[in-house]
Amino acid sequence: MKKLSLTLKEVVPAIIIVALALTGYGFYKYSTLKDENATLQARVVKLEDMLGITEKDLARTAGEKEGLSQELTAEKERVGSLVEEVQDIAGTVGVLDKLSKTDKELLQKYSKVYFLNEHYVPPRLTAIPLTHLYNEGAPLQIHSNVWPYLEDLITDAADDDVTLWINSAYRSFGTQASLKAGYTIVYGTGANAFSADQGYSEHQLGTTVDFTTRGIGGGFDGFSSTPAYEWLLQNAHKHGFVLSYPKGNAYYVFEPWHWRFVGKKLATYLYDNEQNFYDADQRKINEYLVNIFD
């Protein structure tokens, strides 16, 4: 059996060869890794750049989106307010149109300083059916828009067993002038107490009536103590009528028979607030003009 033994001479070169080989491999491996690492690093940098660009893009896109959304909101608000404005204008135009067609005189106060023009004549007059007249021989007329309300009032009263007769309605300036002249001849200057100028103005409007009831001789005295007067006090406002000159008013003598149409809304407002038409503020009254025939 051959003894396994190696001499130093044999071993050392082998070791050197192996070491060189290993070193060579190491260098090779090292340089390869180094190259790979550099490549990787370059890719990382490139990716990082790309990422940076993408982030910027995203930020810009987000900014743009935010801006667009704000613009959209602003636009929506603008359109919304425009629509509202258009609706407001349409509504205002409607109200103004209605108001322009409504006779301003219908809710004016007639006093010692404010008279209805002597040439004023209601646009349309309706003959009151004779059955409602106290004196069937003297036909009476009323403002055509007021007649339906007056008719309802008379019917409503009849349902409560109150019969109302009409003693006076539309009176022209001329009629009134001769009427007053007649009173003046009989009563002298005292005629002003019950036939003063503001009284005829309301009759000249065509919206005012004098009621009476059977049993008091058609005269005016005593009307205030009739059930008809009581009924009117409680119900006339539902049909748009008010008592122009109540007891104790500062404008005229007490006229329990004299009722003026001012529209259901204003009449109800005055009734609810226990206010006399002549005591109410004219600006407040004017707010009801557009709805006078509603």
Ligand SMILES: [Zn+2]
């Ligand atoms: Zn009267």
